[in-house]
Amino acid sequence: MTIEQIVNATELTVKVAGRLDTTTAPELETFLKQSIEGVEKLILDFSELEYLSSAGLRILLTTQKAMNKQGEMIIKNINETINEIFEVTGFIDILTVE
Amino acid sequence: MITIRHLKKEYANATPLKDVNVEIHKGDVISVIGPSGTGKSTLIRCINLLETPTSGEIFVDGECITDKKCNINKVRQKMGMVFQSFNLFNHMNVIENIMAAPMDLLKKSKQEAYDYGIELLRTVGLADKAFNYPDQLSGGQKQRVAIVRALAMEPEIILLDEPTSALDPTMVGEVQAVIRDLARKGLTLMIVTHEMRFAREIANRVFYMDEGGVYEDGTPEEIFDNPKKEKTIRFIKHLKVFEHLITSKDFDFIGFNTDLEEFGRRNQVAPKTIYRAQSVFEELAVQCVLPKLDKDFKLNVAFEYSQEEETLFMTLKYDGDTFDVRNTPNVISFAIAENASESIEYAEIDEDGFKNLVTVKIK
Ligand SMILES: Nc1ncnc2c1ncn2[C@@H]1O[C@H](COP(=O)(O)OP(=O)(O)OP(=O)(O)O)[C@@H](O)[C@H]1O
Ligand SMILES: [Mg+2]
Numbered sequence: 001m002t003i004e005q006i007v008n009a010t011e012l013t014v015k016v017a018g019r020l021d022t023t024t025a026p027e028l029e030t031f032l033k034q035s036i037e038g039v040e041k042l043i044l045d046f047s048e049l050e051y052l053s054s055a056g057l058r059i060l061l062t063t064q065k066a067m068n069k070q071g072e073m074i075i076k077n078i079n080e081t082i083n084e085i086f087e088v089t090g091f092i093d094i095l096t097v098e
Numbered sequence: 099m100i101t102i103r104h105l106k107k108e109y110a111n112a113t114p115l116k117d118v119n120v121e122i123h124k125g126d127v128i129s130v131i132g133p134s135g136t137g138k139s140t141l142i143r144c145i146n147l148l149e150t151p152t153s154g155e156i157f158v159d160g161e162c163i164t165d166k167k168c169n170i171n172k173v174r175q176k177m178g179m180v181f182q183s184f185n186l187f188n189h190m191n192v193i194e195n196i197m198a199a200p201m202d203l204l205k206k207s208k209q210e211a212y213d214y215g216i217e218l219l220r221t222v223g224l225a226d227k228a229f230n231y232p233d234q235l236s237g238g239q240k241q242r243v244a245i246v247r248a249l250a251m252e253p254e255i256i257l258l259d260e261p262t263s264a265l266d267p268t269m270v271g272e273v274q275a276v277i278r279d280l281a282r283k284g285l286t287l288m289i290v291t292h293e294m295r296f297a298r299e300i301a302n303r304v305f306y307m308d309e310g311g312v313y314e315d316g317t318p319e320e321i322f323d324n325p326k327k328e329k330t331i332r333f334i335k336h337l338k339v340f341e342h343l344i345t346s347k348d349f350d351f352i353g354f355n356t357d358l359e360e361f362g363r364r365n366q367v368a369p370k371t372i373y374r375a376q377s378v379f380e381e382l383a384v385q386c387v388l389p390k391l392d393k394d395f396k397l398n399v400a401f402e403y404s405q406e407e408e409t410l411f412m413t414l415k416y417d418g419d420t421f422d423v424r425n426t427p428n429v430i431s432f433a434i435a436e437n438a439s440e441s442i443e444y445a446e447i448d449e450d451g452f453k454n455l456v457t458v459k460i461k
Binding site: 021022023051053054055057058081084085088089090 | 351352373376377380381384385428430431433434436437
């Protein structure tokens, strides 16, 4: 997994590429915790995310909760497989997916 | 057509071939399989005299090519060679790559070499790429050109050393289709491959290499369904089943996934299916079962692919209390696993200390 970020005033875009699974999820969790302070709009670009497991979903959930208090979180460019995971887990209703 | 007697090849610190004795007949399509480092490439390279055998003899159409008096270039003309890494000349376009050897060695006229080259390109669907340069082609296209280049010399046998293993998975099919076509036309082929389904369906003979030689030689049915010798049996079993015993919560998860992908490639399981298998493994085994197990535990994971039915099964066996994974409180993980499966079944067992058995048919 690789994480790239673009900061634009209070808008933060985070591009996650590769596999977001049991082993890599903690790394994203730490990164997001440190980075979302003062952020009003968090955009997660998943255009190059290949694999997502429940371990990754949990981080999306905690980050969504945190962002609800300070602004919004948007997920962009998910592929079909990841969309399917959002659907079967009901996350599609909790997250904002564009 | 080719007879190999007591072939030995020794390097300073390895002797991959100790004593090889085989006969290759005209029209044979031979798949050469076996563990890494057992001399498969060395054998092919010796036949072609890219390597000088340490001792032994190789006869081609009755002529002893290992004899010093033999004209190596004449012999090589009878043999086409296709490598893993294409080896096209990058400063020449496709048709020039194909025409070079026939003009040079077979003394064909430019027109003849061109006409035949185009005709061959047409058979592999690449006539429109004749004037492109190699770096303008995909890996699969380059390899098809490399095959055409070998064919242009009108060889009696084509030796292919892992022709598809450097390719992106999406391009393996197109190259295999071309090779299958050559086999159908009756060309004599010898192919080293790690793709077992292909090895099986294309060949009339399979060489399993181990212990410094052709350890077992038989029809695809004999080698894949009824191997007779110990090492072949172990190799074939290991091919069909990917099994891993986990005894620590810090097991090598990344390594496991890599091995599972490699297992998928060997058996030509669709990448999508392997993706689902990884997902099911992570959600059921890692997320649902592992947290339930004691400190000292054992969890056995096995994947088995049935080529006939094109289905992949995963079984999980674990010790500890009886725990039907379908009742897991972890509904998110289970939902993902369920979506990637045709069925998830559970049974209580008592076998080698295992108490629980989960059988999953991957979608
Ligand atoms: N040029 C060389 N010099 C020294 N040792 C060599 C040379 N070529 C091969 N070997 C050794 O000979 C053995 C057989 O190698 P070879 O490449 O034939 O195996 P292989 O069956 O083709 O393996 P793989 O499936 O990995 O391609 C290996 O131990 C290798 O290290
Ligand atoms: Mg080799």
